[in-house]
Amino acid sequence: xxxxxxxxxxxxxxxxxxxxxxxxxxxxxxxxxxLDAPGSLAAAISGVPRDTRSLVxxxxxxxxxxxxxxxxxxxxxxxxxxxxxxMPPEIPEYAFAVxxxxxxxxxxxxxxxxxxxxxxxxAVSVALPxxxxxxxxxxxxxxxxVSVALPxxxxxxxxxxxxDCVSLSRVDAGVGLVSLGxxxxxxxxxxxxxLSGCKRLQSIGGRAFEGCESLVSxxxxxxxxxxxxxxxxxxxxxxxxxxxxxxxxxPLMLADAPExxxxxxxxxxxxxxxxxxxSGNRSVSMVIPSTLxxxxxxxxxxxxxxxxxxASDLEHVAALGYAVWDEVDQSAVSLTVADGMxxxxxxxxxxxxxxxxxxxxxxxxxxxxxxxxxxxxxSRLMVAALCEIVRVxxxxxxxxxxxxxxxxxxxxxxxxSRWPGDICIVAVTLAGGTRHVYTLSR
Numbered sequence: 042x043x044x045x046x047x048x049x050x051x052x053x054x055x056x057x058x059x060x061x062x063x064x065x066x067x068x069x070x071x072x073x074x075x076l077d078a079p080g081s082l083a084a085a086i087s088g089v090p091r092d093t094r095s096l097v098x099x100x101x102x103x104x105x106x107x108x109x110x111x112x113x114x115x116x117x118x119x120x121x122x123x124x125x126x127x128m129p130p131e132i133p134e135y136a137f138a139v140x141x142x143x144x145x146x147x148x149x150x151x152x153x154x155x156x157x158x159x160x161x162x163x164a165v166s167v168a169l170p171x172x173x174x175x176x177x178x179x180x181x182x183x184x185x186x187v188s189v190a191l192p193x194x195x196x197x198x199x200x201x202x203x204x205d206c207v208s209l210s211r212v213d214a215g216v217g218l219v220s221l222g223x224x225x226x227x228x229x230x231x232x233x234x235x236l237s238g239c240k241r242l243q244s245i246g247g248r249a250f251e252g253c254e255s256l257v258s259x260x261x262x263x264x265x266x267x268x269x270x271x272x273x274x275x276x277x278x279x280x281x282x283x284x285x286x287x288x289x290x291x292p293l294m295l296a297d298a299p300e301x302x303x304x305x306x307x308x309x310x311x312x313x314x315x316x317x318x319x320s321g322n323r324s325v326s327m328v329i330p331s332t333l334x335x336x337x338x339x340x341x342x343x344x345x346x347x348x349x350x351x352a353s354d355l356e357h358v359a360a361l362g363y364a365v366w367d368e369v370d371q372s373a374v375s376l377t378v379a380d381g382m383x384x385x386x387x388x389x390x391x392x393x394x395x396x397x398x399x400x401x402x403x404x405x406x407x408x409x410x411x412x413x414x415x416x417x418x419x420s421r422l423m424v425a426a427l428c429e430i431v432r433v434x435x436x437x438x439x440x441x442x443x444x445x446x447x448x449x450x451x452x453x454x455x456x457x458s459r460w461p462g463d464i465c466i467v468a469v470t471l472a473g474g475t476r477h478v479y480t481l482s483r
Contacts, residue, residue, distance in 0.1 A: 076100030079128060083109050092116045095144075099124030107136045119144035127151065132158045134177070154180045156199070165208070169195070176202045178222065191215035198225050200246060205229075210255070214239055221245045223269060228252040235260045237284050242266055247291075251275055261285045270315065273298050282306055289313045292337060296320040303327060314340045316362060326462055331355055338362035341369065349375045349438045350395070351464055353482050355382070361391045371395045375438040377464055377480060398480045413469050413477050420458035422467070422481075426451055429472040436466050457483075 070093040074085055079101050086109055089096070093114050104127050110117065120137075123146050131153035137145075138160040145159065151170040156177035159167070165187045173192050178199035181189075186203070188211040195215045200222035203209060209229040218239045223246035231253050236242060237260040247269025250256060258281040259273070265286055271293035273279055279298045285306045292315035295301045299321050307314075309330045316337035323346045331354035340362065341347075347369055352359075356379065376395035378386050383399050386392045413426045424433055430453055435443040443460050446453060457465075469477045 071095040071097075073097045074099070076102055076125070079103045080106065082106040086110065086113045089114065095119040095121075097121040097124070101126045101128065103127075104129055104131050104133050107133060111137055111140050116141065118142060121146040122148055124148075129153075130172070131155060134158065135160070137162060153177070156180065157182070159184060175199070178202060179204070181206060187211070189213070191218065193217050196220070198222055200224055201227065203229060216240065218242050219244075221249055224248045224251065226250050226253065231256050233258050237262055240264065245269060245272055247271055248274065254278065257281070259283070265310070268294065270294070271296065273301070276301070286310060288332075290315055290318050292316040292318060293320070294318045295322060299323045307333075313337070316340055317342065319344060325349070326464075327351070328463065329355060329359070333359045335360040336362060336365050338364065339367055340365045342367035344369050347374050349377070349462065349464060351377050351482060352386075353377050353379045353399075355379065358382075358385050358389045358392060365391055366394070375464075377438075377482065412471065412475070415467060415469070415479055415481060417457065417481070417483050420456065422455040422457045424453045424455070424467070424469060426469065426471055430469060431472055432468075432470040434468045434470075435460070437462060438464055438466065 070090050072089050072093050074089065074096060076082055076085055077100060080103060082102050083106065091114060094116055096114065096117055102125055118141050120142055125148055127148060130150045132151060132155055134155040135157040138157045140162055142162045143164050145164050145167045147170050149170045150172045152172050152174040154176045157179040159181050160179050161183040163185045165185050169192050171192050171194060173195050175197040176199055178201055180202045182201050182204045184206055186206050186209050190213040193215045194217055196217055196219045198221050201224045202222060204224045204227040206229050210232055212231060212234065214236050216238045219241050220243060225246060227248055232255050234256065239262050242262050244267040248271045249269065251271050251274045253276050256276045256279050261284040263284050263286045265288055268287055268291045270291045272291060274293050274296045276298045279301045282301055282305050286308060288310055290306060290311060296317050297320065301322060303319055303322055303324050304327065307328065307330055310332055311330050312332050312334045314336045317339045319341050320339060321343045324344065325346050326349045328351040336359060342364065345368060371394035374395050376397050378397060378399050380399045383397055387397050415424050424430060429451060430448050432447050433453055434445050435455065437443060443465060444455050463483045465481055467479045467481055
């Protein structure tokens, strides 16, 4: 069973205390050691000076034997095992945890790096074996790694495997990755994360990237996967989360990640938004997909800069948990719903507090029946009427003027390429003073 975080930190402190005593020994030696057969490492290492700093080891060894290196050579800084055949091909649990290793070279056929194997080592880089299948919990936690390249063979990364590697700023993801454990990269210095090539990725554990305060952009593979809670919680600089195609947005997913663009994760197919998922987000507008069924407790709390919500694709009223819009001034937020849905939304708890408007498919309106027809044609708004159009005004939902023209014609075309957002209000004044107002969605 993997250690929990409290037990792991306790072990780290105990080992660190032992290592600090050993570092009082002076000296610098380099040794080449060849093993004749598995089981001979303990005897062979007994003749090696304890203050050896560099060791090249070859031959054959049992995986369980490797633990004697940490206990016998407390000053060891460089370890080269590329010529060593380890059976089974794995690095055992805590084999080199809290040692002074600054250089690590592993056999290329290693398939498993065990729990805590290199936890809290000062090495800034390590070449992971090309045959590596899994990295255990806490394997490199609290180490000084700056970058890591995950091989294509790697399928699983355990919980906290790279947790609190505060200098780790770059991860090149392997295309074979299937599962990423809880808190796997918690508290790292990552700036950009590209998982888009991981087409087999099925799950990302809870808090996997929590507290990555330098993280700016994330690219996920375009597929449904299981995301654990708080996966990007506290990523204060995160702007972009692209590629997401999940059905369930987990609780706390982007909580206290105020700059994240929620529109990139609210894609068609999303059915559930978990509790506190967007807590504290600063988005000013939001489009709700037609597939959404429910939003959990406090799901949108503290979204104080929200101006508009486009729910015009919804053909039902999504169920809401407790205090979904807590601290949001709903009376100042425009909620656009489909034509015929106003009554349902205006009678539903927590929805009825919004400024509710409706939109129609303007392209299908018959100018002969309504006097005025409007439609978007690419980046242009086309307006036509049976009589002369005296004036056309277009504004955003919060009243910012987009355009004002006096065409004195029955048709007018407006350039909408620079208009912000997907919704606008258009007022058309006809000869004789008749005025028509429309809420349009592109």
